[in-house]
Amino acid sequence: MNDSLRQAAEFLMSHDNYDILTHAYPDGDTLGSGYALCRVLRGLGKKARVIKTNLPKDFVFLAEGLEEQSFETQTVVSVDVADEKLLGSNKEKYLGRIDLCIDHHEISRVEAPVKCVDACASSNCEILFELFSEMGIRLDVDTAAALYTGISTDTGCFKYSNTTSKTLRIAAELLDLGVDSPAINKVMFDTKSKKKIMLEREAYGSLVYCAGGRCAIIAVTLETKRRLDVNDDELEGLASIPRQIEGVEIGITIREKEPDVFKISVRANERLVNAAQFCARFGGGGHAAASGCMIKGSLEEVTAKLRAAAEELL
Amino acid sequence: MNDSLRQAAEFLMSHDNYDILTHAYPDGDTLGSGYALCRVLRGLGKKARVIKTNLPKDFVFLAEGLEEQSFETQTVVSVDVADEKLLGSNKEKYLGRIDLCIDHHEISRVEAPVKCVDACASSNCEILFELFSEMGIRLDVDTAAALYTGISTDTGCFKYSNTTSKTLRIAAELLDLGVDSPAINKVMFDTKSKKKIMLEREAYGSLVYCAGGRCAIIAVTLETKRRLDVNDDELEGLASIPRQIEGVEIGITIREKEPDVFKISVRANERLVNAAQFCARFGGGGHAAASGCMIKGSLEEVTAKLRAAAEELL
Numbered sequence: 001m002n003d004s005l006r007q008a009a010e011f012l013m014s015h016d017n018y019d020i021l022t023h024a025y026p027d028g029d030t031l032g033s034g035y036a037l038c039r040v041l042r043g044l045g046k047k048a049r050v051i052k053t054n055l056p057k058d059f060v061f062l063a064e065g066l067e068e069q070s071f072e073t074q075t076v077v078s079v080d081v082a083d084e085k086l087l088g089s090n091k092e093k094y095l096g097r098i099d100l101c102i103d104h105h106e107i108s109r110v111e112a113p114v115k116c117v118d119a120c121a122s123s124n125c126e127i128l129f130e131l132f133s134e135m136g137i138r139l140d141v142d143t144a145a146a147l148y149t150g151i152s153t154d155t156g157c158f159k160y161s162n163t164t165s166k167t168l169r170i171a172a173e174l175l176d177l178g179v180d181s182p183a184i185n186k187v188m189f190d191t192k193s194k195k196k197i198m199l200e201r202e203a204y205g206s207l208v209y210c211a212g213g214r215c216a217i218i219a220v221t222l223e224t225k226r227r228l229d230v231n232d233d234e235l236e237g238l239a240s241i242p243r244q245i246e247g248v249e250i251g252i253t254i255r256e257k258e259p260d261v262f263k264i265s266v267r268a269n270e271r272l273v274n275a276a277q278f279c280a281r282f283g284g285g286g287h288a289a290a291s292g293c294m295i296k297g298s299l300e301e302v303t304a305k306l307r308a309a310a311e312e313l314l
Numbered sequence: 315m316n317d318s319l320r321q322a323a324e325f326l327m328s329h330d331n332y333d334i335l336t337h338a339y340p341d342g343d344t345l346g347s348g349y350a351l352c353r354v355l356r357g358l359g360k361k362a363r364v365i366k367t368n369l370p371k372d373f374v375f376l377a378e379g380l381e382e383q384s385f386e387t388q389t390v391v392s393v394d395v396a397d398e399k400l401l402g403s404n405k406e407k408y409l410g411r412i413d414l415c416i417d418h419h420e421i422s423r424v425e426a427p428v429k430c431v432d433a434c435a436s437s438n439c440e441i442l443f444e445l446f447s448e449m450g451i452r453l454d455v456d457t458a459a460a461l462y463t464g465i466s467t468d469t470g471c472f473k474y475s476n477t478t479s480k481t482l483r484i485a486a487e488l489l490d491l492g493v494d495s496p497a498i499n500k501v502m503f504d505t506k507s508k509k510k511i512m513l514e515r516e517a518y519g520s521l522v523y524c525a526g527g528r529c530a531i532i533a534v535t536l537e538t539k540r541r542l543d544v545n546d547d548e549l550e551g552l553a554s555i556p557r558q559i560e561g562v563e564i565g566i567t568i569r570e571k572e573p574d575v576f577k578i579s580v581r582a583n584e585r586l587v588n589a590a591q592f593c594a595r596f597g598g599g600g601h602a603a604a605s606g607c608m609i610k611g612s613l614e615e616v617t618a619k620l621r622a623a624a625e626e627l628l
Contacts, residue, residue, distance in 0.1 A: 158472045158485070159503055161496035168486035171472070172479035182475035189473055193560045194527070201518035204511065213508070246507045 005127075008116035009134040011100050012041065017074035018048035021098065023081045024088025026052055026059065028153030028188060033079035033102070033124045035062040036146035040137055047071040053088045056233070058187050062146050075099050080124035080150075083109040102127055122167040125150025129170050144177040145184065152181070153188050196237075198228050203238055203253075208303070211250075215310035216242035219254040219299060232257075239290075243267035249314060250278065252306055254299070262302045266291045273313060281309055319441075322430035323448040325414050326355065331388035332362035335412065337395045338402025340366055340373065342467030342502060347393035347416070347438040349376040350460035354451055361385040367402045370547070372501050376460050389413050394438035394464075397423040416441055436481040439464025443484050458491040459498065466495070467502050510551075512542050517552055517567075522617070525564075529624035530556035533568040533613060546571075553604075557581035563628060564592065566620055568613070576616045580605045587627065595623055 020037050022030040034050040041048035047069050055063065078098050082105035084091060101112040104121040121127045125147040132139060139147070151171055155163045158171070175181055192200075203218045210217065218241055225231075235255055242251030249272045253265040264282065267290050268275035275291035282305075284293020295302045334351050336344040348364040355362035361383050369377060390412050395401060396419035398409055415426040418435040435441045439461040446453060453461070465485055469477045472485070489495055506514075517532045524531065532555055539545075549569055556565030563586045567579040578596065581604050582589035589605035596619075598607020609616045 156471075159496065159499040163489075163495060165486035165489040168482045168489065172482035172486070175477075175479040175482065181477060182473065185473040190554075190558050191560050192558050194523075197518065197521065197559055201515065201521075204515035204518065207511065207515075209508075240504075244504050244506050245511055246505050 004116045004118075005131055005134045007114055008100060008102065008131055011114050012077075012131075013044070013135065015075040015099070016046045017071045018046065019073045019076050019094070020048060020050050021076060021078040021081055021087060021090060021094055022050060022052045023086040024053040024090070025086070026054060026056055028059065029123045029125055029150035030080035031055070031059045031062055032146040032148075032150030032153070033128055035066070036125065036128055036132075036143045036150070037077065037079060037102075038066060039140070039143045039146065040132055040135075042066070043137070043140070043143075051090055051094075053090065058191075059149075062149065065142065077102065078110055078112070079128070080104065081110055082107065084111075102131070120164075122162040122164060123151045123154035125154070126167060126170055129174075139174075139177055141178040144174045145179045148174045148179045148181060149184055149188070152185060157185055157189055193234070195228055195230050195234060199224075199230055199234065199238070200241070202228065203241055207242070209248075210307045211310045211314040213247050214249045214314045215252065215307070216245050216248045216250075217252040217254065217303060217306060218242050219303065220256065221299060222256045222259065225256075239265040239267055243269075249273050250275065250310055252310070254302060254306070256299070257294075260296055260298060262295050262297075262299070264293050264295055264302075264306065266293075278309060278313060318430045318432075319445055319448045321428055322414060322416065322445055325428050326391075326445075327358070327449065329389040329413070330360045331385045332360065333387045333390050333408070334362060334364050335390060335392040335395055335401060335404065335408055336364060336366045337400040338367040338404070339400070340368060340370055342373065343437045343439055343464035344394035345369070345373045345376055346460040346462075346464030346467070347442055349380070350439065350442055350446075350457045350464070351391065351393060351416075352380060353454070353457045353460065354446055354449075356380070357451070357454070357457075365404055365408075367404065372505075373463075376463065379456065391416065392424055392426070393442070394418070395424055396421065398425075416445070434478075436476040436478065437465045437468035439468070440481055440484055443488075453488075453491055455492040458488045459493045462488045462493045462495060463498055463502070466499060471499055471503055507548070509542055509544050509548060513538075513544055513548065513552065514555070516542065517555055521556070523562075524621045525624045525628040527561050528563045528628045529566065529621070530559050530562045530564075531566040531568065531617060531620060532556050533617065534570065535613060536570045536573065539570075553579040553581055557583075563587050564589065564624055566624070568616060568620070570613070571608075574610055574612060576609050576611075576613070578607050578609055578616075578620065580607075592623060592627060 020034045022034040038048045038050050076098050077100045079102050098112040100114045101110040102116045104124045106119040108117045202224050206219045208217050239253040249269045251267045255263045257263050266275040270288040274288045276286050279291035279293040282293035334348045336348040352362045352364050391414045392412050393416050412426040414428040415424040416430045418438045420433040422431045432441050516538050520533045522531050553567040563583045565581045569577045571577050580589040584602040588602045590600050593605035593607040596607040
C-alpha cells in the first residue's frame with residue numbers, strides 16, 4: 001500500500017485542473033472523498049471540482065463554501081468508484097479517461113494508469129486520510145468533516161466488521177481537528193423523514209415470516225410508493241429491517257420497480273447462509289451478506305417463489 | 315483525575331473479597347464495568363463477584379466463564395451507580411457500605427471514602443480502562459470485550475456527543491486486544507425481537523404530529539402491551555422514535571403504566587427546546603435533552619394536554 005500511496009501522492013502534487021468523479025449512488029463515502037480531495041487540491045492552489053449525478057440534501061454541507069471554478073479538464077480522478085458503469089450519466093464523458101483511481105472495493109474494475117486501491121480500508125475516505133498524510137497536508141476542519149462523514153457512513157458508525165483499530169484512530173485524529181461528529185451522526189443515522197416513517201410503517205405492515213421464523217420478508221409495491229409519494233432513493237435502508245429481527249438468518253426486501261417486476265434485496269447472516277447463493281437461483285448475485293436479483297410476476301407469485309427458496313435453503 | 319485514579323488503583327491492589335455493585339437498570343456500561351472489574355480482580359488472585367438485580371440475555375456473555383465464588387464480603391465497590399437509590403433491591407443491604415465509588419455521572423451522589431469520578435468520560439468503562447492502565451494490568455480479551463460493550467453502548471456506538479478522541483483511541487486499543495466488535499454491536503444495536511418489531515409497528519400506527527410538525531407523539535396503551543405480551547423493559551428505546559423524525563424538535567412517548575396513569579418520556583433537540591422545562595409543567599423533570607413526567611387521565615385527555623403544552627412552547 002505504501003508504494004501506491006506514494007505514487008498517488010506524487011501524481012496529485014504534479015498535476016492540475018482536476019475533475020473528481022464520484023459514483024452515481026451518492027453516499028457519504030464517495031461524496032466525502034470527492035469534496036475532501038477537492039478541498040485539499042484547491043488548498044494546494046490547484047483547480048478542482050467534484051463531478052456527481054446529484055447531491056442529496058443531507059450531504060450539501062460537504063460542498064459549503066466551495067465556489068464554482070471554470071477550467072479545462074486536464075486530470076481525472078475517480079474516488080470510491082468500483083466500476084466505470086457506476087458513473088451513471090457521467091459514464092460516457094469519462095469512459096477511458098480516468099488518470100488516477102482511488103478505491104477501497106475488493107473488486108476494483110476501473111482502468112487507470114495510476115491505481116491506489118486498498119480493500120482492507122474501511123472506506124475510501126480512510127485511504128484519503130493516509131494519502132493526505134503522505135502528502136504532508138494539514139487538514140482543515142471542513143476536509144476533516146468530509147473524511148469523517150465517509151468513514152462513519154461506510155462503517156455504520158464504527159459498527160461493522162470493516163472497522164479496524166486504524167479506522168478508530170483516524171476518526172480520533174479527525175475529532176481532534178474539530179469535527180462536530182455528533183451533528184454529522186445525527187443527520188446520517190438518527191434522522192428519518194416523515195415519509196420514511198410512513199414507509200417503515202407500511203413495511204412493518206407487510207412483514208411475513210417463513211422457514212420457522214428464520215426468514216423475514218417485507219414488500220413495497222408501486223401502489224404504496226405512489227400513495228406515500230416516495231421515490232426509489234427513499235426506499236434505501238429498508239433492506240436492513242428484516243435482517244435486524246432476532247432469529248432471522250435471511251431478510252428479504254421486495255420492491256416493485258415496474259408493474260409485476262420486482263427488485264429483491266437479500267441480507268443474510270453470512271456465518272449461517274449465503275445471500276449470493278440464494279440470489280443466484282433467480283439469476284442475481286452479490287456478496288455473502290448482501291445480494292440482489294430481479295423477479296417477474298405478481299407480488300403473490302414472487303413472494304411464494306422466495307418463500308419456497310428460503311424454506312429449501314434453511 | 316490522575317490523583318483519583320492513582321488512589322483507586324492503590325485501593326484495589328490492597329483490598330480483597332469484593333462485592334461489585336451495579337445499578338438496577340442494567341445496561342452495557344454498568345454490567346460491562348462490573349464484569350471487567352471482577353475479571354481484573356480475580357486475575358490478581360483476589361475474590362470478587364458482581365452484584366446485580368438481573369442480567370438481561372444480551373449481556374450474559376459478559377459473565378461467561380466466571381464461576382461462583384463464596385466468601386465473606388470485605389470490600390464494596392460501586393460502578394456506574396450515580397445514587398444509592400439506583401441499587402434497587404440491593405439498596406438496603408449495601409446502604410452506607412460502599413468503600414470505593416467509580417462513576418462518570420455529572421451528579422454522582424454515592425458517599426464513599428474513595429471516589430473516582432470523571433464526568434468527562436464517555437462511560438464508566440472508559441474510566442476503568444484508564445484505571446487498569448494505571449494498575450499496569452494486561453487486559454485479556456474477555457475484559458476488553460466487557461469494556462468495549464460499556465463504551466459502545468453508552469456512546470450509541472460513538473455517535474453521541476460524549477464520544478471524544480480519547481474514547482475512540484481506547485476503543486482502538488480494545489480492538490487490538492481481539493474484541494469482536496461487530497458481533498457485540500450486532501447484538502447491541504442491530505437486533506430487534508419479533509415482539510419489538512410488532513411494538514414499533516403499533517407505535518408508528520399511533521403517531522400524531524402537532525405544532526406544525528415540530529412535535530411528534532406516540533402512545534402505547536395497556537391494551538397494546540397485553541395484546542403483544544410485552545413488558546416495560548421491552549418498551550425501552552421507543553422514546554427515540556419520535557425524536558428521530560426530521561423537523562421534530564420535541565418527541566413525546568406516552569406509556570400507560572396503570573389504567574389511566576401515563577408515563578411520559580420527552581426527548582428534545584436541546585439546542586431548540588428544553589425537555590426538562592416542558593416536563594416541569596406536569597411536575598416532572600430531567601435533562602434538557604431527555605425528561606419525563608407522569609400524567610393521569612384518559613389517553614385522549616393526556617394527549618390533549620401534551621399537545622396544548624407543545625403548541626404553547628414551540
